[in-house]
Amino acid sequence: MNNIIEVKNLTKKFEDLVAVDNISFVVKEGEIFAFVGPNGAGKTTTIKMLTTLLHPTSGEMKLNGCNPVIDKNEVRHSFGIVFQDPSLDDELTAYENMEFHGVLYKVPKDLRRKRIEELLKFVELWDRRNDLVKHFSGGMKRRLEIARGLIHHPKVLFLDEPTLGLDPQTRSHIWNYIKDLNKEEKMTVFFTTHYIEEVERVAQRVAIIDHGKIIAEGSPAELEEQTNTSSLEDAFLELTGRTIREEEASPVDHLRMRRRMRRR
Amino acid sequence: MSAIYILWLRQLKRYFRSRSRIIGSLAQPLLFLLALGFGFGPIYQRAGGGNYIEFLTPGVIAMSIIFTAIFSGIEIIWDKQFGFLKETLVAPVSRLNIMLGRTLGGATVASLQGIIVFLISFIVGFRPVSLILLPLALIFIVLTALLFTAVGTAIASILEDMQGFQLIMNFLVMPLFFLSGALFPLQGLPKALITVAQLDPLSYSVDGLRGTLANGAHFGVPVDFTVLTIVAAFFLATGSYLFFKIEI
Numbered sequence: 001m002n003n004i005i006e007v008k009n010l011t012k013k014f015e016d017l018v019a020v021d022n023i024s025f026v027v028k029e030g031e032i033f034a035f036v037g038p039n040g041a042g043k044t045t046t047i048k049m050l051t052t053l054l055h056p057t058s059g060e061m062k063l064n065g066c067n068p069v070i071d072k073n074e075v076r077h078s079f080g081i082v083f084q085d086p087s088l089d090d091e092l093t094a095y096e097n098m099e100f101h102g103v104l105y106k107v108p109k110d111l112r113r114k115r116i117e118e119l120l121k122f123v124e125l126w127d128r129r130n131d132l133v134k135h136f137s138g139g140m141k142r143r144l145e146i147a148r149g150l151i152h153h154p155k156v157l158f159l160d161e162p163t164l165g166l167d168p169q170t171r172s173h174i175w176n177y178i179k180d181l182n183k184e185e186k187m188t189v190f191f192t193t194h195y196i197e198e199v200e201r202v203a204q205r206v207a208i209i210d211h212g213k214i215i216a217e218g219s220p221a222e223l224e225e226q227t228n229t230s231s232l233e234d235a236f237l238e239l240t241g242r243t244i245r246e247e248e249a250s251p252v253d254h255l256r257m258r259r260r261m262r263r264r
Numbered sequence: 265m266s267a268i269y270i271l272w273l274r275q276l277k278r279y280f281r282s283r284s285r286i287i288g289s290l291a292q293p294l295l296f297l298l299a300l301g302f303g304f305g306p307i308y309q310r311a312g313g314g315n316y317i318e319f320l321t322p323g324v325i326a327m328s329i330i331f332t333a334i335f336s337g338i339e340i341i342w343d344k345q346f347g348f349l350k351e352t353l354v355a356p357v358s359r360l361n362i363m364l365g366r367t368l369g370g371a372t373v374a375s376l377q378g379i380i381v382f383l384i385s386f387i388v389g390f391r392p393v394s395l396i397l398l399p400l401a402l403i404f405i406v407l408t409a410l411l412f413t414a415v416g417t418a419i420a421s422i423l424e425d426m427q428g429f430q431l432i433m434n435f436l437v438m439p440l441f442f443l444s445g446a447l448f449p450l451q452g453l454p455k456a457l458i459t460v461a462q463l464d465p466l467s468y469s470v471d472g473l474r475g476t477l478a479n480g481a482h483f484g485v486p487v488d489f490t491v492l493t494i495v496a497a498f499f500l501a502t503g504s505y506l507f508f509k510i511e512i
Contacts, residue, residue, distance in 0.1 A: 048512075051354050052353075052354060053350065053353060053354060053511070053512060054511060055511070072356075073356045073358075076354055076355060076356035077356045079354075081354055083347060083350055083351075085347045086346070086347050087346075087347035087348055087350050087351040088347075088348065088351075089274065089278075089346075089348050090346065091277070091278050091281055091282070092274065092277065092278075096277070099270075100270055100274060101351070101355070103266050103267065103269075103270040104267050104270065104352070104355040104356070104357050105355060105356060106266065106267075106356070148351075
């Protein structure tokens with residue numbers, strides 16, 4: 001299998017804070033890859049660099065054979081993303097949000113209409129397609145965002161805490177959907193989450209990141225073996241320590257965390 | 265092209281859906297026309313200035329354009345806060361096209377607003393002096409709308425959240441409006457005020473509209489057109505540059 005994502009010695013500094021510290025990893029084509037770590041570990045920053053939103057301070061990246069710093073457009077065509085924070089236009093309808101995305105990604109009109117209908121039916125929002133998004137619940141918005149990220153049939157789907165704040169029904173629904181896509185379309189999935197049981201259930205490979213560094217990598221079973229624990233949750237705690245991050249976080253981490261909480 | 269179009273369309277849809285915004289932005293110009301127009305009309309007439317409504321209307325049209333345009337540009341801050349900007353920035357569309365689509369959308373909305381205020385002014389008795397000059401007036405409306413939408417975009421690219429919005433209204437938009445000669449003639453003012461008015465781009469919008477819709481431009485229509493074109497080009501370039509630098 002080819003490597004669809006290759007990251008080598010990637011570093012990102014914000015003034016004097018090192019958010020991502022010299023990390024290297026690969027993701028194979030068709031894999032479901034989980035990127036886990038405590039709050040402020042550098043997960044979102046890594047995703048932002050891979051998806052062309054942030055410039056790395058140093059290091060190399062390749063996504064589907066292209067460099068996100070140089071070949072921005074090629075890279076942008078080859079991934080879909082569901083951000084940690086909502087990114088829908090509340091003043092548009094569900095259908096208009098989908099249409100907007102399809103046009104930006106230059107999906108031809110007939111194909112676009114067909115896919116939007118398929119995807120909206122799949123996430124069970126077709127009946128609500130003409131409602132303004134501002135009247136949607138959190139779970140409905142998430143489903144719509146996932147559907148939207150798939151209109152242009154990306155090679156890689158990035159999901160940054162896609163199931164945050166959703167009830168178990170919605171979560172299981174979303175994961176079944178993503179697993180199907182991974183199997184049928186051979187789509188690579190790169191996701192972050194705080195729910196370790198989700199990692200256990202869907203991920204083929206996991207990387208654990210803490211303080212900007214990757215501290216362990218492997219299949220869930222391998223990680224349990226490495227740490228001599230019987231569950232991935234225990235392995236995770238063993239590797240990252242049991243202290244709650246807020247207590248030992250630097251003032252900058254505090255600030256970041258508070259900002260993130262306010263955003264929710 | 266299709267990307268610019270869909271971004272433009274989005275601005276228009278958002279405008280037509282926010283009824284309260286439309287009503288609010290029409291009530292204000294109407295109030296200005298009624299209160300100032302009829303309030304100062306008799307004095308203005310006695311002082312030998314002629315018909316004040318005729319003088320005031322181009323100024324109020326310019327006012328509604330600058331308010332709407334700056335606001336449309338500043339909407340980018342909302343998109344930043346509500347995350348929608350990210351969705352646009354990861355799409356395979358150049359930032360220049362994103363900026364163009366948004367700015368054209370905002371400018372279209374602001375131009376529509378100007379045209380609507382022009383039509384409203386008929387209620388208070390305004391009549392344009394010549395029909396032949398109307399297309400020229402439309403050009404001034406569009407130029408003004410483009411210029412100030414670009415100013416709004418530039419500001420929004422720098423600001424993090426909406427907290428600075430009041431500051432911009434009070435220290436930028438209001439002075440630009442009040443010092444532009446929208447409400448009073450520039451002839452015979454203290455020298456300092458004239459200098460300020462000469463530096464205010466909105467003065468040339470007001471003057472250009474006055475020269476094409478009513479009688480008597482202070483700077484002259486060709487000067488107005490030249491200045492506005494140059495300043496609009498400058499702010500479009502600045503707005504694009506700052507928009508390019510946004511990192512989220």
